[in-house]
Amino acid sequence: MASLHSLSPQGLWSWFETICSIPHPSKRELALRDHIQQWAEQQSIDHRLDRVGNLILSKPASPGMADRKGVILQAHLDMVPQKNAGTAHRFDRDPIRPYIVSEADGDWVTATDTTLGADNGIGMASALAVLADNTIEHGPLEVLLTIDEEAGMTGAFGLEAGLLQGEILINTDSEEEGEIYMGCAGGIDVQLELPVTREALPAGYQTVELALTGLKGGHSGVDIHTGRGNANKLLARFLFGHAFELGLRLIHLKGGSLRNAITREAYATVAVAPEQRAELERLVSHYQGLLRGELAAIETELCFTLSDVAAAEQVFEAEAQRRLLALLHAAPHGVIRMSDAFPGVVETSLNMGVVKTGSDSVQVLCLIRSTVDSGRAMVVNMLQALAQLAGAHCSDSGAYPGWNPDPSSPIMAVVRETYQGLFGSLPSIQVIHAGLECGLFKEPYPALDMVSIGPTIRFPHSPDEKVHIDSVAKYWQLLLAVLKAIPAR
Known part of the structure; x- marks a missing residue:
């Protein structure tokens, strides 16, 4: 110093x-x-x-x-x-x-x-x-x-x-x-909470962790328009795309720690059948290359890795897993609308800042910002609609003008x-x-x-x-x- x-x-x-x-x-x-x-x-x-x-x-x-x-x-x-x-x-x-x-x-x-x-x-x-x-x-x-x-x-x-x-x-x-x-x-916090039930780990399955790390993150108001990757969204994209075909069973999901910071790291603990392990490793490597190509100008340190972790006893039931991954992948993130009144300024945005797994539910914390009150209300309603489709509870708090x-x-x-x-x-x-x-x-x-x-x-x-x-x-x-x-x- x-x-x-x-x-x-x-x-x-x-x-x-x-x-x-x-x-x-x-x-x-x-x-x-x-x-x-x-x-x-x-x-x-x-x-x-x-x-x-x-x-x-x-x-x-x-x-x-x-x-x-x-x-x-x-x-x-x-x-x-x-x-x-x-x-x-x-x-x-x-x-x-x-x-x-x-x-x-x-x-x-x-x-x-x-x-x-x-x-x-x-x-x-x-x-x-x-x-x-x-x-x-x-x-x-x-x-x-x-x-x-x-x-x-x-x-x-x-x-x-x-x-x-x-x-x-x-x-x-x-x-x-x-x-x-x-x-x-102005802004408002929104929490989505999806109830989850669990069942026994399928016999013979291996437990691994998928880690998406190395993203830049940043301020969800200042940097939201820059195209920086959100680890929660990118990990959800992979899981939604491949969990069903590989028979993956979700055990735990977490990403981010603040609703006003763009998420830099996200982790999923999953169970995989031994005969699908090699294909999962191949897809992880492929997805890392795909993201590095898509985000090459911004996310120069992005890593997507797989590692063995201690065996778990329970996994999400299939229907709870399906609804959760659909909700996370479908939920909007980033710039919703640019301002007409102030050219170059974001009017309305949404940041999916935190995903965390509790004992009987998964919580998703979002921050909506807008210079227009009706724009803020519109995005709250979008999340409420998604929650209804997914069987989740949606609540908002902390609105400030x-x-x-x-x-x-x-x-x-x-x-x-x-x-x-x-x-x-x-x-x-x-x-x-x-x-x-x-x-x-x-x-x-x-x-x-x-x-x-x-x-x-x-x-x-x-x-x-x-x-x-x-x-x-x-x-x-x-x-x-x-x-x-x-x-x-």
């Missing part, structure tokens, strides 16, 4: 090092939040927790700027915990290990075999660096650090009216320097003009398909004027996550200039 000390802005990178050193996966952010509170206490910075655990810090205006509109810098405390297969990292115990890598398009910071947490650690670090530096010019300032953004937006859902005084909110959770976000998709764009936003104009003045070009004004907390903030604070900015982060929610160093410097320069340019009340 010492290699980050030379990076500029030093205050921001110093905070990011600290953030990386303290485990903070979703629902395990308490240690990091406590550290920030203790620091604030030492620095005599006002701070308080709200009823759900969000941390709010505040700082008076710089000399001569008390008449400016109050600004809230907002970030989330948690990070997505994803790691490469075979990595012993424990996200609840071990620090993230960042390092610098030089590539053709510049220098980046990434992590060793895990997600980096630049989403949203860089934004959090920037807000804390502003609080720590008394030379920065700003009006009345608050920093809102929310909990559990990545696993349910619990902090944003629980934010109460009357706690925040600022009139402007700058969300720091965007992931493309040079783009300003004025809106985002999108952030409706406001083309007349005063803070949008300030950021746009400030960016042009600094860098000599106009930024791109965008709506992002990923879910930001801004839409939820509008319920308790309907008058908030909001904008979202950030540095360039590639492949968030995957172990390939990296942040572009030069873009962090530009983001920081923009943030400070915007704080200075906030108009009077």
Whole structure:
């Protein structure tokens, strides 16, 4: 981590090092939040927790700027915990290990075999660096650090009216320097649960595991349009195509760990008759070659393998297996529709993030995103229809609203003009398909004027996550200039 000390802005990178050193996966952010509170206490910075655990810090205006509109810098405390297969990292115990890598398009910071947490650690670090530096010019300032953004937006859902005084909110959770976000998709979680019954393992059958690994994965909002493979879907495709002809009997199925990350690895434990073993091995090799051909431009490390595992005692009954494989193969995944209102932006998508086998059922966890409420409802209905056909139960939860764009936003104009003045070009004004907390903030604070900015982060929610160093410097320069340019009340 010492290699980050030379990076500029030093205050921001110093905070990011600290953030990386303290485990903070979703629902395990308490240690990091406590550290920030203790620091604030030492620095005599006002701070308080709200009823759900969000941390709010505040700082008076710089000399001569008390008449400016109050600004809230907002970030989330948690990070997505994803790691490469075979990595012993424990996200609840071990620090993230960042390092610098030089590539053709510049220098980046990434992590060793895990997600980096630049989403949203860089934004959090920037807000804390502003609080720590008394030379920065700003009006009345608050920093809102929310909990559990990545696993349910619990902090944003629980934010109460009357706690925040600022009139402007700058969300720091965007992931493309040079783009300003004025809106985002809403989302909803859907769970499909298919009851399964079991019977005795057929006599003489061998037990093997099929493993589809090496996929890139990624953020189900940012990367859903890139054509990256979803291991759950690709494994289901193989099983639906060949389980019946080979007489395979399914024992266990699992893939993915987060509904908002594109699944990188999936595993099926199956029983196979000895006389079909050679043909299964041939088809596994053939399917690996087929997928490597189809996804050659994207999934360069894809592997599909077969290995022996301990013998099982029971397998799924044939009818339960048939319905499950049909459901998994038929369920949609990826882009459902592109936006007409915002060219190049995904309007509606579905990510089949998690498949897991329980004692008497198989659960499938999906995340639907859409900038259009009716589009979100349509995909929920699609899954409900499939569940009816397959004899599964379909339930939805955690719906959160999108952030409706406001083309007349005063803070949008300030950021746009400030960016042009600094860098000599106009930024791109965008709506992002990923879910930001801004839409939820509008319920308790309907008058908030909001904008979202950030540095360039590639492949968030995957172990390939990296942040572009030069873009962090530009983001920081923009943030400070915007704080200075906030108009009077």
